[in-house]
Amino acid sequence: MSQLKVDAHKKEKAGRKEQVAKQKKVRKIGRIIAIILCLALVALVVFLVVRSRTTDSADTAEDSGIELSTDDQDYTDVDVSDLEESTGIDLDGAAGE
Numbered sequence: 001m002s003q004l005k006v007d008a009h010k011k012e013k014a015g016r017k018e019q020v021a022k023q024k025k026v027r028k029i030g031r032i033i034a035i036i037l038c039l040a041l042v043a044l045v046v047f048l049v050v051r052s053r054t055t056d057s058a059d060t061a062e063d064s065g066i067e068l069s070t071d072d073q074d075y076t077d078v079d080v081s082d083l084e085e086s087t088g089i090d091l092d093g094a095a096g097e
Contacts, residue, residue, distance in 0.1 A: 084090060
């Protein structure tokens with residue numbers, strides 16, 4: 001009976017190194033996959049935040065209501081007295097300098 005136990009113990013011990021090596025390999029692969037998934041998740045979150053901020057700033061610029069006119073109108077005959085009164089700046093004197 002004890003010889004059977006000794007043989008079973010030897011058999012178990014013979015395959016132990018391979019089992020331990022295989023377990024370590026599986027754990028290492030699992031950790032690497034987990035790290036890659038976490039990095040991908042972080043990259044996705046950063047991408048979405050950057051995209052939403054750039055989209056928001058582009059929408060804000062479009063919704064600001066500021067339009068730049070590129071037409072060639074002559075504004076030399078415009079009466080600036082109302083503008084001078086509201087701002088307190090002498091525009092006629094500034095043009096002569």
